[in-house]
Amino acid sequence: MLKTEELQINIGPQHPSTHGVFRMLVTVDGETVTDLKPVFGYLHRNHEQIAEVNTYLQNMPYTDRLDYFNAMANNHAYAMAVEKLVGIEVPERAEYIRVLMVELTRILNHAGALGFLINDMGAWQTQLAFGMREREKILDLFESVSGARLMCNYFRFGGVARDLTADFMPRLKDLLVAMPAFIDEMERLLRENEILLQRSEGIGILPKDLALAYSVTGPVLRGSGVAYDIRRAEPYSIYDRLDFDVPVGSVGDVYDRILVRIEEMRQSKRIIEQVIAQLPDAQGGHINPKARQNVRPPVGDVYARVETPKGELGFYLVSDGSSRPYRYKVRAPSFINLTPLGDMCRGYKVADMVVILGSIDIVMGEVDR
């Protein structure tokens, strides 16, 4: 009788489908994955130690480099942490601008993430190209306000670096005209497509309570059916004034994550429209960035978290009263969401493993720090 034996394959560190420099030590039985060990650290940049020798403001550009896909959200989390620590009031208009940027970030992240996921399934980059087109438009907006497309070091303690430029709003309104068409198109490409259904339905199921046990967050958790969104669970900025729905999945497979991401883009667009409506009569302006160059927070520690597109991003800061953080800890969503990968891939095919990794939507810059 034919005797089969298990085979060990190294997927990565240099492999087309591991996002960034990531390595999976896979044990396969035929085509079925029996064991998977994620190996990372290839992109370690000593982020937290560097942050402890920098002053508080100097860390802001470093947070851009955490999850380079959505720098604005990282800025938001860090700024919130320092403001909590020092006790800085943020003017209303600045809050609105922040929420605007963060929601734009959510849209561009999901557009890119869906595109990359479909690429992992083997599509020839069409969906990715469509997502990147919208992403480029949003990045143009970021560039016009913050001066950079990706590393937009835009948030400051108690506000933002620069007020919206004159041509920002008209361009944003144009963008919102195109947005529903784009999202519907993505849905038409992804939702009904039989091939994609075969590749995504019932693949990488993460049951509800296991998802909670793994403490995953973001679309992965919501895809598993837990309606947990920090914007709703503990509204931090002005999210308590904005209406938006929290989409959740029912099964917890790759398909649910796709659907949740598509719906979250819709909700972000909804939030942006409300912000545009409420922005003109918001009190206070953005702050002068030169005001708080070197903050000296009182002794103490603080943990601030936001809902980035990838999940809960938290900053834990300990201050010894000096102008530099005594301890600086990042709770990175990609890193925590990556922990169940090995278990999620078990029992599926090698091709599914790639798709599951893509559906978690990691950025190695954030995983390795």
Next chain:
Amino acid sequence: MTTETQHGSVIVMDRRRGKLRAGQGLLQGLRVVWDHWAGSFRKNDNFSKIHGTFTVEYPEERLPMPQAYRNMPVLLFDDESGHELCTGCYQCQRICPPQVIHITQAKDPVTGKMVPAATEFIIEYDACMSCGFCAEVCPFDSIKMDHVYELSTANRAALTMRKAQLNRSISYYTGIAPGLWAEVQAGAMKKLQGSIKRRPDVIGLAASLTEKIKARRLELAAAAAAAPAAAAVSAPAAPAAPAAKLTPEEKAAKLAAMKAANANKGAAPAPAEAPVALSPADAKAAKLAAIKAANANKGAAPAPAEAPVALSPADAKAAKLAAIKAANAAKQAEAAPVSVETAVATAPLDAKAARLAAIKAANAAKLAAEQGNNE
């Protein structure tokens, strides 16, 4: 099932179970792609469209840069006065996260006091993370973010930018970011006038503007000529003192050039004496020159290499020219020692001027050297 909360609700995504999937989804996908193919022969120019090509064919066509775009920091100087806005206040050096800014503040050569200007200003472009903090914190709006993004080079050392390479004129910056400059213009110019008042000599002038520096020197010379008595008594009258010490040096510059030019003709000491004689410095100077002429034979060989460089304008080309002249002069040193050393003799009228000459020589040599390895 949807559970209502205060704002919005929780929606469970509908998986569209149980409907027959017989390829209609595939046809939908084909339809979408076809629409894009058909629409791709127009250009997608504005944000409200999702069809049409949105490629920007880079080298030929470029996207317009927003004013706020920040790539690499540069230093501004004022066009008409030629003065740099930077005062060497170390703010940017302190805030810079990767710590790539290195400043040397200018000192008054006479009094040795700090002067609101930077003699050297180094930014390591290769390590700069272009966060823009330096531009934000600069109280004199001297450091701004440039829009040039084609900086790739094979020579990494060439990315360590010195002051001469960082200098940009305000008109250049208003060209790329008019709005941002308009916000800060008034305050910046006021502060600039303030710091110009406290800048002696050519300190703080953009090194590339040779004619401005010459003009400045000439006007300083005129000022010195206006007060000869003050100069004669070498009492340290603050404003006049540098002027008085500078004028002979100014003249000797021309002299050295002339000398070096026709040194091989073995010029007689007679023309050499003449300018010294008609220099505003009084008889003391002539006597001094004679004494120097007597015992300068031994110092002749090293001296010429030093002298013309010291007297040349700080501008790099002139420095190289001076270096060449110096070489020629050194060749002629044996042939006609007298002619050369007279050129030297006139220069160091006193110790301070000599030190100043030495400093200038050092800067000029540095400039010449790095001009050399930049080309």
Next chain:
Amino acid sequence: MQDVVNQVINTSFGWGWPSWAIALIGYLIVAALLFGIAPFQMLFLTLYERRAIARMQDRIGPNRVGPEGMFQPLADGVKIFTKEDIVPTAADQWVHFIAPCVVVAPTMFMFAVLPWGPGMVPVDMNLGLLFFFAISSVSAVGLMMAGWASSNKFALVGAMRAVAQMVSYEIPAVLSLLAIVLVTGSLSIVELINYQGGLFISTRDVASVPDWGLGWFIFSPVGFLAFIAFFIAALAEGERTPFDIPEADSEIVAGYMTEYSGMKFGLFYLAQYVLNFLLCAITSIIFFGGWQGPGVGWLYAQAITPVNPQGGWVFNVLAGVLGVFYFLTKTYGFFFVMVWIRGAYARLRIDQLMDFGWKFLIPLTLVNIFSAAIWVGLTKWGAADGLAFVEGWSPLVRWAAAFGVTLALNLGAYLFLARIFAQSQDERARQDDDVLEQLTNVA
């Protein structure tokens, strides 16, 4: 071709050369032409694909080398020629070296039976269709050699996948052609094309029907279903998306080509694109009448042929030009469809691919053969074949009856199989009790 050479040498020059020499010369010329055309055309197929798919992605595509990127493929060719040829030390040198040739040679053989225009076929084998697919199955050996010789896990897995895919998708391809062969009653490709003359399907021989060259099989339910099945199988044979699993870059880096570089890799590439072209060509020949089209038949009737030696050679040229134009238009149209599908879809998983081939396509093609038999019976047979009741019907009625019956049969079969297949596919998604029961038994 021999006719032309014979014309030139013996008639116009008057040298009385023996016909075998003429035949030899003719075939040598044809072979030289084909071997010259195939790689060159493959180069431009790559450009065509890249430009088209770029358009689908709102991009422009390679447009720098030459006017509109015309010389981009040549630049790629130069690059691939000048690349270093790396052979792994653990590889089996000889097999590693021979494998690309074994993959390329069959695709070149397949040109031998490909008709380009009226009377423009290198070899009119009366088993052309069978020859075509028999030869195409040889390249599987080459893939196997490549995967095994480069002693690389990814390469071996890729080769296994490629071979399994090719072998199992040849079955639906041949079965779907069998339906067509039933209707025509011949395996000769030329005969197949001639059959598609006339105004609509299987009306070439009916008098008083003008020969517009529109009797394509695609217009009959049998032909349509066969076309769908065959084109899907062709995608799998040519390793195109969504069946490009052998070189699924997201799983096994480049499949059996992983350890190949330089011109050896280029040969694999060439074989793949030439095979794609050939599959598009055979699709257009079998289901879309090849060079058949309005006007060609009439022109060819006036031309010099063994049938009427006294014709105008001008008509030869005109018919040839028009026929080749029709043929190439259809072929490149199908290649565009391949590119289109590649631009739209993701990739299937290997087991899903096998399920699709064995559980969906093969039953469908079997049903199609049955309805082809019905078509033949209702349109062709009579009392002599034991189908007396159709004797009385007029040809139109018979044709309509055949059309209706086969349409109903194929449509019903398609819907039924689609439902069954969809249900069998997503059993893992809804974790049913029966699935879990058997799992409990396992655990």
Next chain:
Amino acid sequence: MALILLRRPYGWEPMDLLIQIIFGLLAALIIGAAMMVVTVRNVIHAALWLIASFFAVAALYLTLEAEFIAIVQVLVYVGAISILILFAIMLTRSSEGERLLTKHWWAAALISLGLFGAVLLPTLIGHTWNIPLPTGPVDAPETLSGVEDIGRGFVNEFVIHFEVAGILLTVALIGAIVIAFEERSRRRHVLTLSEEHILRQRQQATAERVSAVADAAD
């Protein structure tokens, strides 16, 4: 395919020479490949040489104008069977390298030679060597390779053989399927995360029910 290329109804003499050459080449290839099959050390190489000889045999059939047989040879032997052989060799880790040669190999050689001669001698003896070459146009060779003939033969006079062969193949197919199913059932099913989770839940539920029943009993 040489003969089809050059088939012409007249002028045969140069053709004969050509065909002789082609036949010689093909025969040399067949014999050489067959020799390599039995002599080469590496099993995979042996299989590849076998494929080469299959292919040459197909070409030989073509020179005999038996197109159908030739194509079927390529389709079945080169296309399918050799692939199966390769699969089998690759999937079963065969002990490569050492040559399996008994020390009575000469006996084996003798016996095989004897059998070969026994087959060949009668034909060599009873064969008349000078057949008059066909002169004038030969008839069209469709009859030689008629698909229709073969098809009709299958369903008319050879129907029994055809059916028997079909039944045999079907039985083989079923046997393969049975073996495969057995294999699959023996392979351990790797539980996915969700399956494992649901099973654990069920076990807990049953355990609780049992304990509840037990409590009710007391």
